[in-house]
Amino acid sequence: AQRVTQPEKLLSVFKGAPVELKCNYSYSGSPELFWYVQYSRQRLQLLLRHISRESIKGFTADLNKGETSFHLKKPFAQEEDSAMYYCALTNNAGNMLTFGGGTRLMVKP
């Protein structure tokens, strides 16, 4: 069975500080991992996917198969980064997303 764990429900940092949102997964196959973000009063939206290896809004995430992790990082947090972040995994068919419990990031001025 596939499972995604986000150990922190809340992460509070000051503006300009580095941010790391943790995500661990279990999956018996070759996983495809994503980070979704939900800003206040907005829809859940894709932030980035591991396969594209992009940096979006200054965020990056590296898939570590040895540690089964896909942590989301940003060197300098901004107040507009405050949101709910979900790590997700998809099955081989690519049609079923399994989400972690989410981490609420609060960036204080």
Add this chain to the structure above:
Amino acid sequence: DSGVTQTPKHLITATGQRVTLRCSPRSGDLSVYWYQQSLDQGLQFLIQYYNGEERAKGNILERFSAQQFPDLHSELNLSSLELGDSALYFCASSVAAASSYNEQFFGPGTRLTVL
């Protein structure tokens, strides 16, 4: 709005009742997905339809059913409602249901409260 739309936004009903949630996918998207977000279970995949056919099933209760119509909108039917069914129900759509991931675009959700 060319994005995913869901109606109603809020629904309050009583235990034992039946409700229908509606979702219209983005223009051009053939796949529709339903997710349930509750406080204790988090965001869980329920079911996927692609061009009118059921494609994948997740943790969907037997009391729940869904369908996708020829115009590609989808309905999620919840019956014999229990207090524990209170949750936010999201619909998402994607272009296809191919063997690799297609980005899913989410709707604003329907908040169901069962009293």
